[in-house]
Every structure is written in structure tokens, then in C-alpha cells.
Amino acid sequence: NAGVMQNPRHLVRRRGQEARLRCSPMKGHSHVYWYRQLPEEGLKFMVYLQKENIIDESGMPKERFSAEFPKEGPSILRIQQVVRGDSAAYFCASSSAGNTEAFFGQGTRLTVV
Amino acid sequence: TQLLEQSPQFLSIQEGENLTVYCNSSSVFSSLQWYRQEPGEGPVLLVTVVTGGEVKKLKRLTFQFGDARKDSSLHITAAQPGDTGLYLCAGAGRGYGNKLVFGAGTILRVKS
Numbered sequence: 468n469a470g471v472m473q474n475p476r477h478l479v480r481r482r483g484q485e486a487r488l489r490c491s492p493m494k495g496h497s498h499v500y501w502y503r504q505l506p507e508e509g510l511k512f513m514v515y516l517q518k519e520n521i522i523d524e525s526g527m528p529k530e531r532f533s534a535e536f537p538k539e540g541p542s543i544l545r546i547q548q549v550v551r552g553d554s555a556a557y558f559c560a561s562s563s564a565g566n567t568e569a570f571f572g573q574g575t576r577l578t579v580v
Numbered sequence: 581t582q583l584l585e586q587s588p589q590f591l592s593i594q595e596g597e598n599l600t601v602y603c604n605s606s607s608v609f610s611s612l613q614w615y616r617q618e619p620g621e622g623p624v625l626l627v628t629v630v631t632g633g634e635v636k637k638l639k640r641l642t643f644q645f646g647d648a649r650k651d652s653s654l655h656i657t658a659a660q661p662g663d664t665g666l667y668l669c670a671g672a673g674r675g676y677g678n679k680l681v682f683g684a685g686t687i688l689r690v691k692s
Contacts (some may be wrong), residue, residue: 500679506679509586509668510683523679530647558622560680567611567672569680571622 469494470580471561471572472541479578480549488544488575498522499542500569501534504556516542549579583607584671586683591640594691599656601686603669610650610673612645613680617666659690 472491476504480486492499498517502510514572516543531549536542546553556576558568585604590690593599601610611630615623627636629645629652636643640663652669666687670680 509684512679515679567678568628573622
């Protein structure tokens with residue numbers, strides 16, 4: 468499967484716990500983007516990463532959220548001390564260098580109880 | 581701030597009817613993409629338009645990019661129940677880097 472792979476598909480966390488969302492880009496893609504989708508809303512940009520570099524994190528909340536894309540392995544979106552308002556679908560997309568055409572994974576649906 | 585306005589928000593039509601979805605902005609984009617998303621799934625890329633005035637056809641779907649690259653439309657001819665879903669437009673470039681700015685989406689329901 469050469470598509471963007473996200474896991475887990477569903478994640479339930481209690482308030483105060485940590486959530487880790489993983490994304491493996493399409494083969495040959497070096498750019499990863501994270502978006503959040505709340506019910507009844509469109510997708511909102513969070514962060515744009517290349518290998519070992521954060522290029523644009525203007526859409527990421529300043530506290531509790533972090534993202535990385537290490538030299539080896541998947542990109543990770545980490546949410547510390549989750550709150551109910553963090554419940555949403557989190558989508559990862561990838562693209563090749565110099566190409567804005569992005570392909571999305573199936574998303575991780577985070578539910579905070 | 582929502583930079584891409586999509587209309588209508590909801591559309592419920594009978595099988596066989598035609599429809600148009602609009603995506604408008606006051607900003608110029610270097611490219612615009614249309615996605616279709618089904619419940620519980622990620623957005624699937626339908627088309628990318630990059631040239632002002634460009635028209636692309638994908639079977640019964642026709643996509644147009646405005647001359648000024650600020651707006652786009654998606655026209656579906658003879659809609660079928662399988663077209664049901666959330667249609668999203670997304671703009672890229674011109675100061676936004678490689679990130680996409682999404683419209684809020686149009687929920688289309690085609691009844692048989």
C-alpha cells in the first residue's frame with residue numbers, strides 16, 4: 468500500500484493523558500502536513516514538516532501540541548494533557564518536494580473522555 | 581479567518597439532476613484543489629487546477645478555475661447516489677507556503 472498511513476484510526480484518551488498520532492507519508496514524499504477537522508467544520512492546517520525540520524507551525528496551539536518528523540520513522544503529532552476540546556479527526560497529508568498537491572491519510576479520530 | 585467560502589453548505593437533489601458548487605476567495609492562489617470526503621475517511625483528491633481560466637473534466641465532473649485565480653467551481657452532470665459526500669476546495673501557494681487553506685465544504689446528498 469503506497470498511500471499515506473495513519474495509526475491508530477481511533478484513539479480514546481482520558482482528560483490529562485497524552486495522545487500520540489503517527490503518520491507514514493507516501494513513498495517518495497518528504498513533506499508532511501497535519502490538519503485537524505472538527506465536526507461541522509473544514510480542515511484546519513496545523514503544521515508542515517520536512518525530515519527533521521518544522522517548516523511552518525503557525526496553525527499549531529502554542530501549548531500541549533508538538534510535532535516531529537525524524538530522519539527515520541513516521542511523523543508524530545503529540546498532544547499532552549488532552550482536554551475534551553481536543554476531540555477531533557486529525558489528518559496527515561504528504562507531498563513530494565515542490566508540489567502542493569497533497570494526498571491524505573484516513574485520519575485518526577481522537578475522543579477525549 | 582475563513583479565506584475560502586464554499587456554497588452552498590448543503591445540497592440535496594434527486595438522481596439525474598445537475599448541480600454546481602462554488603468556491604470563492606478575495607485571495608489569489610497559485611493552485612486550487614478539489615477533494616471528496618466520505619464519512620470516516622480522509623479527503624480524496626479529485627483534481628488540481630493551476631492556470632487561470634482552466635477547465636478540467638473528470639467524467640461527469642467539470643472543474644473551472646477563475647481567470648483571476650480567486651475562485652473555482654465544480655459542476656456535476658446527472659448526479660448519482662454514489663456522488664454523495666463532502667466536497668472540499670483547498671487553495672495553495674501565494675504566501676501560504678505549501679499548506680492548504682480549506683473551505684468549510686459542501687455536503688451533497690443525491691437521492692435515488
